Amino acid sequence: xxxxxxxxxxxxxxxxxxxxxxxxxxxxxxxxxxxxxxxxxxxxxxxxxxxxxxxxxxxxxxxxxxxxxxxxxxxxxxxxxxxxxxxxxxxxxxxxxxxxxxxxxxxxxxxxxxxxxxxxxxxxxxxxxxxxxxxxxxxxxxxxxxxxxxxxxxxxxxxxxxxxxxxxxxxxxxxxxxxxxxxxxxxxxxxxxxxxxxxxxxxxxxxxxxxxxxxxxxxxxxxxxxxxxxxxxxxxxxxxxxxxxxxxxxxxxxxxxxxxxxxxxxxxxxxxxxxxxxxxxxxxxxxxxxxxxxxxxxxxxxxxxxxxxxxxxxxxxxxxxxxxxxxxxxxxxxxxxxxxxxxxxxxxxxxxxxxxxxxxxxxxxxxxxxxxxxxxxxxxxxxxxxxxxxxxxxxxxxxxxxxxxxxxxxxxxxxxxxxxxxxxxxxxxxxxxxxxxxxxxxxxxxxxxxxxxxxxxxxxxxxxxxxxxxxxxxxxxxxxxxxxxxxxxxxxxxxxxxxxxxxxxxxxxxxxxxxxxxxxxxxxxxxxxxxxxxxxxxxxxxxxxxxxxxxxxxxxxxxxxxxxxxxxxxxxxxxxxxxxxxx
Numbered sequence: 001x002x003x004x005x006x007x008x009x010x011x012x013x014x015x016x017x018x019x020x021x022x023x024x025x026x027x028x029x030x031x032x033x034x035x036x037x038x039x040x041x042x043x044x045x046x047x048x049x050x051x052x053x054x055x056x057x058x059x060x061x062x063x064x065x066x067x068x069x070x071x072x073x074x075x076x077x078x079x080x081x082x083x084x085x086x087x088x089x090x091x092x093x094x095x096x097x098x099x100x101x102x103x104x105x106x107x108x109x110x111x112x113x114x115x116x117x118x119x120x121x122x123x124x125x126x127x128x129x130x131x132x133x134x135x136x137x138x139x140x141x142x143x144x145x146x147x148x149x150x151x152x153x154x155x156x157x158x159x160x161x162x163x164x165x166x167x168x169x170x171x172x173x174x175x176x177x178x179x180x181x182x183x184x185x186x187x188x189x190x191x192x193x194x195x196x197x198x199x200x201x202x203x204x205x206x207x208x209x210x211x212x213x214x215x216x217x218x219x220x221x222x223x224x225x226x227x228x229x230x231x232x233x234x235x236x237x238x239x240x241x242x243x244x245x246x247x248x249x250x251x252x253x254x255x256x257x258x259x260x261x262x263x264x265x266x267x268x269x270x271x272x273x274x275x276x277x278x279x280x281x282x283x284x285x286x287x288x289x290x291x292x293x294x295x296x297x298x299x300x301x302x303x304x305x306x307x308x309x310x311x312x313x314x315x316x317x318x319x320x321x322x323x324x325x326x327x328x329x330x331x332x333x334x335x336x337x338x339x340x341x342x343x344x345x346x347x348x349x350x351x352x353x354x355x356x357x358x359x360x361x362x363x364x365x366x367x368x369x370x371x372x373x374x375x376x377x378x379x380x381x382x383x384x385x386x387x388x389x390x391x392x393x394x395x396x397x398x399x400x401x402x403x404x405x406x407x408x409x410x411x412x413x414x415x416x417x418x419x420x421x422x423x424x425x426x427x428x429x430x431x432x433x434x435x436x437x438x439x440x441x442x443x444x445x446x447x448x449x450x451x452x453x454x455x456x457x458x459x460x461x462x463x464x465x466x467x468x469x470x471x472x473x474x475x476x477x478x479x480x481x482x483x484x485x486x487x488x489x490x491x492x493x494x495x496x497x498x499x500x501x502x503x504x505x506x507x508x509x510x511x512x513x514x515x516x517x518x519x520x521x522x523x524x525x526x527x528x529x530x531x532x533x534x535x536x537x538x539x540x541x542x543x544x545x546x547x548x549x550x551x552x553x554x555x556x557x558x559x560x561x562x563x564x565x566x567x568x569x570x571x572x573x574x575x576x577x578x579x580x581x582x583x
Contacts, residue, residue, distance in 0.1 A: 001043075002044065005021075005071055006100065021070050022074055042080065043071055043075050044082065046064055048064075048093075092105070134202075136241050150169065152171075190204040205239070206304065209305075212311065214424075215315045218290065222283050224466075243276075248271050261361040269373040312364050319368065320371050343365075385485060388421055395431065395436075420484065428569065428571040456473050496511060497509045505554075505557070516577070
């Protein structure tokens with residue numbers, strides 16, 4: 001067993017000798033085979049190097065990746081086995097105290113990886129816990145089902161009495177089979193088997209599967225919503241299935257005890273979840289936004305709908321992005337994160353409070369943490385798309401809201417590069433940075449492929465970050481999904497301005513799609529503003545032309561340069577489409 005290459009990342013080595021690395025490694029293997037032609041050789045994918053390494057930015061990260069690729073080339077050329085020393089350590093930067101060498105916990109994990117690689121014993125047939133009784137599988141598109149088993153075992157997958165696929169487990173204990181597109185089924189049995197073990201999942205449905213994620217406004221429970229008393233009583237629906245990933249410990253303003261810190265640091269943050277049919281009891285503690293979205297999808301599609309919710313209150317977006325993605329594109333947010341101005345002061349303060357008894361512990365607000373605990377277990381579950389409601393904990397510095405990295409991270413790791421994202425734009429509240437944050441979200445969803453924004457600026461509370469009007473948010477998400485993903489003709493979108501042209505002292509605004517505009521309160525349109533080059537904004541009068549354009553004018557601005565709408569922390573804009581969707 002050989003693990004070489006970490007020391008080659010030294011700037012005295014790789015820049016000078018990279019062309020010799022593969023030949024030298026092959027020569028080493030040849031020398032071993034010269035002594036014993038039948039020697040069995042395993043080479044290891046390199047262990048991680050953390051962002052706190054002094055040379056991380058200057059080349060170490062990039063060179064480690066290049067060397068790791070070279071090692072896998074060596075394995076292919078020399079026809080030797082390889083094992084993975086990287087993946088087990090990536091989610092545990094605290095196990096690499098000097099950013100290079102694993103401590104006793106890391107060494108134990110590597111010993112288990114080495115043992116499994118030598119023996120081929122990986123604990124027998126396994127699937128991630130999200131596959132269970134009452135699971136919903138995605139219909140209408142092929143997907144890959146992936147799990148673990150002992151090396152060389154043949155795995156057979158059946159749905160009911162029909163064999164869907166079979167495959168052989170590789171030397172690293174991984175099997176991965178392609179499942180053909182399935183048609184909707186209300187209830188059947190999924191069986192995954194090897195010669196020594198059979199996993200049987202009962203009452204499995206085939207339909208539409210959506211992941212609903214983010215922070216507290218997505219975690220906000222149905223029983224807290226404005227219409228809870230009316231809607232909980234009607235929540236029984238065997239075809240709407242819920243997978244509720246709830247935290248063991250909330251990030252309230254308290255000190256966690258040692259049990260909580262230990263569990264969180266071991267990445268055991270979520271309680272065990274199970275798939276359940278929607279009922280008044282199950283729905284009451286489920287995400288209100290997700291429930292209302294799923295209820296509308298069920299009503300329109302008439303097929304089983306599965307909803308997974310893993311939202312965690314207070315989490316910044318960087319906690320939901322995988323570590324390698326952050327290391328490559330946003331490493332500064334990973335460093336000294338509890339004293340880092342990229343991270344919102346409130347976020348840092350709450351984490352420090354929770355970890356007061358053990359400041360070195362892990363926390364859900366830690367960059368990459370929620371990916372490692374809340375997304376990693378779902379990577380093999382086929383999805384139709386994602387509903388994302390988050391941003392409150394990045395609002396002080398909108399540039400820190402890296403939605404582009406989130407979408408890229410999840411799509412790459414899930415193997416679905418066109419996975420749709422539906423983003424809820426933040427509502428209104430008296431916090432000065434929120435107009436800038438809402439604008440950042442508006443721009444981001446335009447620039448990220450297959451993403452769309454749902455506007456909620458009319459549904460806020462002036463002094464409460466958790467407005468209870470979740471039915472409207474969930475149904476707006478469902479309208480957009482039904483139109484874009486299922487071909488329903490209804491207009492799902494808020495009116496959106498996509499062009500502005502100056503004509504004398506007026507500005508003509510053009511909408512993305514022509515539609516009739518009105519106001520939510522039957523009063524004149526308000527909160528349009530205009531400014532000249534001095535960026536001093538004044539109220540503007542808005543009129544709608546017969547062709548559906550908006551014409552703005554202000555006696556205080558003779559040569560307009562800028563226009564804006566609803567640019568207040570608590571927006572009082574009242575322009576809506578004929579269907580009531582806000583501009």
